[in-house]
Amino acid sequence: MNAHTALIDRYFDIWNETDAGRRLTLIAQTWASDATYVDPLLSAQSHDGIDAMIRAVHERFPRHTFRRTTAVDGFADRLRFSWELSSPDGVSIVKGSDFGQVDADGRLRTMTGFLDEVPGAA
Template sequence: MNAHTPLVARYFAAWNETDAVRRRALIAETYAEGAVYVDPMLEGKGHEGIDTMIASVHERFPAFVFRLLTDIDGFGPYVRFSWELVGPDGTVAARGSDFAVVDATGRFSSVTGFLDAAAQPD
């Protein structure tokens, strides 16, 4: 098990949480206060911005879940892993890789996502 496995598990739990109160608690446990998430389609700054971003994904892809595709790779404060966003029927809406930096408190200070495949906008 990689030292960052529990943090990445919370990351996925936050992305998959539909209850806003529980999601905000997971975000606070996973991301530093001023953390930034950015990928080609989304950007969130701070806990509120990240929560808004995740909520928008739930609106666009109801009942879809993110799941880890690869082992968690990392050294020092740097982490990378790949994931996919999957619907109840097995449809993959997106697939990509995230690269993150962990701060001294053990939370993400930044996450940069790269999309390998994504559903076309409606």
């Protein structure tokens, strides 16, 4: 497993972590302190902002899980991958692709998300 794949697998561990203390520890290990996240529906800055954003997603979609659906493609400090959000019974409800940048310490500096498939979209 390469460093980018390990980093993104930890990224998904964060999205799926419901224990607030454990999630904050994972965020500190995975994201740069000045990191930013943006997608068409959400945005966040810093560890606290990223944690608040993920907590809000957990509140809106309880017991749903994120998983990576493609290999992590990366070069230098850039990476990309696709994912899906599944309901508790395993039905995929949203699919997307994310593009990220890694800092010199190997932590996520930026993440930009795109929604590829959403409910009700034509």
